[in-house]
Amino acid sequence: MLPFARISVIGLGLIGSSILRAVRESMPTVALTGHDADPAVRARVVTLGLADDVADSAGAAVIDADLVILCVPPGAIGAVGRAIAEDVPADCVVSDVGSAKAGVLAELVAALPGRAVVPAHPVAGTEHSGPDAGFASLFRGRWCIVTPPAGADEAAVARVCAFWERLGSQVERMDAAHHDRVLAVTSHLPHLIAYTIVGTASDLEEVTASEVIKYSAGGFRDFTRIASSDPTMWRDVFLANRDAVLEMLQRFTEDLTMLQRAIRWGEGDTLFDLFSRTRAVRRSIVEQGQDDPAPDFGRRH
Ligand SMILES: NC(=O)c1ccc[n+]([C@@H]2O[C@H](COP(=O)([O-])OP(=O)(O)OC[C@H]3O[C@@H](n4cnc5c(N)ncnc54)[C@H](O)[C@@H]3O)[C@@H](O)[C@H]2O)c1
């Protein structure tokens, strides 16, 4: 049996449009409704034929739904929750895909009293945005972390988990605050470092812009991919996960200072030991098949 029959997706960019495509493929009988605040995005989704109906307002989009998934930037999730509160059917489950969870969860629970709120975070994405960037296999072989509030309706949690499993994800349940600390290290800090290093390189006056482009075939090029990720989304992620990011940034800064010292004083063993340890981390990720679990349908660069 399908976990849901009438799904409404609010926010039809990379993640929202990928969900529409993936549901069409894996659960073709499900009725799909979408809404996006941007009329050009709505028109594009109609042209691409990704939903059965594209509504002009969020309220109109959710009126018949048994699952609503909010796929808007983290800073807009609470406001959309409040905007749909009057129109969400009583037995409808409301979820989101935001990259930071604790603050957003609190906002949604406050906005939707008496409704089943079951947030989720597909740990899958690319640096691209918008409905043309989405693809059906995005979630296949990837983790999806479900972060229900204390005392959540267990039947609703099970249905949201079953939904993501249908899209090919491996589902893990986690406390929202713990999620935010884990993702601060594995996703948010790496993005901050990429934004910083690309910003620093482009600020260096003695290195010309053409040299940055010309010699960026190696490691720097990987950083530029990450640093091209959506500015609105990432501004919101850092503001939404401020405490955990600042805590991890403090640790990172201390470790960086230790490395700075080792370089200054020629402590080669310190550098060698760290680089050996990090090489082992990479090898264990590759051995577990987690470097790119879906190479055939993976990311678009
Ligand atoms: N990009 C990733 O790699 C990734 C991965 C996992 C989760 N996420 C999360 O998914 C969510 C969406 O990210 P995305 O990459 O799809 O972004 P995106 O920019 O591709 O799409 C977001 C869409 O939301 C729309 N929108 C903004 N405010 C709105 C509002 N108030 N009402 C209705 N629509 C509104 C925008 O017009 C846009 O089309 C974010 O919360 C993000 O944290 C992103």
Ligand SMILES: O=C(O)C(=O)C[C@]1(C(=O)O)C=C[C@@H](O)C=C1
């Ligand atoms: O692969 C990328 O481009 C991503 O940035 C994806 C990534 C990540 O950091 O792993 C980014 C943010 C999301 O919340 C989940 C996934």
